[in-house]
Amino acid sequence: MMTPRLKIVIADDEDDIRQGFRRLLSKLGCDVIGEAANGRELVDLCLNSQPDLVITDIRMPEMSGIEAAKQIAKTQAIPVIVVSSHERPADEDSAFIADFLLKPVSVPNLQTAIEKASRTD
């Protein structure tokens, strides 16, 4: 199991999805220490809360999840898992992304991605 509990920040512009992930991740033994509804909030949240891992949607108002991942990478080494209903991000963006998951994400896939991302940390 994952010990100690991973501190995760999640970002999605849909409240229901954030709520769902928060509950699910806690079942999986992680702590969601913050939620953001767009990329800008996510960048700020990461600066303030220093999470172990970020799980973010791509398409969000104000700033996309990809752009946020780039911003975060400038100051911190936090792995970013991207969850999106769109196709895989462009190759040039993959350097900023620990993993990509297509919605809807199944529990085993999510677990694998989290384990992999937190290991490379």
Added chain:
Amino acid sequence: MSHSQKLLESDLRGQTRVLKRLAQGASLEEVLHTLIEVAEDSRPELIASVLLVDEETGRLHNGASRRLPKEYCDAIDGTRPGPKSGSCGTAVYTGKRVIVEDISSDLLWERGRGVALQASLKACWSEPIVSSKGKVMGTFAMYYQTPRSPEDSELEFVSTCASLAALAIERVRYQNAVELERAMLKTIVNGVPEALVSSHLDRTISHFSRSATRMFGYEPEEVLGKPTTLLYANPSDHDRLAEERFNTRMNENLAVIEVQWRRKSGETFPGEMVGVTIRDDHGAAIGYLGLIRDITDRKIAEAKLAESQSKLVQAERLAAMGQMVSAIAHESRNALQRIQVGVDVLEYEIEEGSEAREDLDRIKRAKSDLEHLHDELRSFAGTIRLNTTADNLAQIWRQAWTNLKVSRAGREAELVEEIGDADLTLQIDAFRFEQVFRNLFENSLAACCDPVRITVACQTISRGGSSVLSVSVRDNGPGLPEEIRPHVFDAFQTTKAKGTGLGMAIAKRLVEAHQGTIEIGDDQRDGAEFIIKLPKTS
């Protein structure tokens, strides 16, 4: 019999001779020569001459003469008619008879006198040859070697000769004009690409043009006199046209009629026809004329155009549908995500084996079905971006087979590989291509009864100098029904109770995205067979 009576009789005989020559169709030169001969034979002192007016230049040229010296003929050839141009030039100019009793003293001969006297010509009476329309076409001249004046009978003779000459000239010129017109008409008729068929009033064929022979395959002698029915594919058209076009009561109607025709070979073809009644100068109907154009090529082109237009419409519809499907698929993913995450959380909270857990499982299965449907729609309509790596094709189909473990549960199903020495390494998007095999395998599993046996056979073939990997996927089921075969790769085509009918359309799309082809195998002895061909890039 008196001298004058004898002369009259010989004149009449001579005129008859001239008319006979004319009736026999002799040339103008021959007829005029006969006229000169007859005149000179009956009057030994007479030297006769016919000059003709050139229709273009208006100058006089030798028409016929026998005893007139050649030097004289040459000298007066090309004389321009005028008020004082000898006897003939003046006669043409004035349109009236000119009697010159003595060339040596007459004012009209001032210019030509020397030549005439040198030829021992002393008197010249010239009568204009006038057409039925009053136009001067030439002269008939009587020369004498002594100065003399004409008697009444001689004036009558010269006038008769001129009339005969006029008749001959007009007749021959008319005939030439008619022949020229005929030749021209024939050229036009033969040059027209449309078939020209004319008939008598009873609709038996009276003319069959060269184009008609080309179009229908009959030689004119095979059809002349035969009823036009033999050209129609349907006898009812022949009868219909008797009502609509080919009857003498019809006013001229040049509207185009489309008719199905029949060639000698029995082949029928579509043709457009303009049909009219042929009438003589007085308006009386004498036959019918049909101008037929073969429009086979145009019909084919029209059909092709219609087909490509309908294809274009379909392509546009598919493109629009693709955009719509992508948009729906995307929006649905967020909704699916909400369901998924909710179900996942509940799975931790609801005890296994409880009724509520069974409800949750049903929700979960419904969500999976929906997700699968979205994946299929996206594969079918969305853009394909290949992510190729060097992979072994066998690994890909084995993965597809493994992933179908759930579908195969409880079934007796076997995957047989016949690889031989074929090299299966390809530049390929393994994830996408797995779907091709999955769809093929799924279809076979659905169609076949146990024990299911699916054979994947590979061989490397050479096509146009490059190497192609041919992969046959064959099952032991009932095979593809004949009526399904043409539509196997069409979208929304399914024989299964469940399914979107997109599986084979997606497979085709994915194979083609890899520059490959997929088709139904010819060999039906052992269930359904699909053959995938993929280019081997070195």
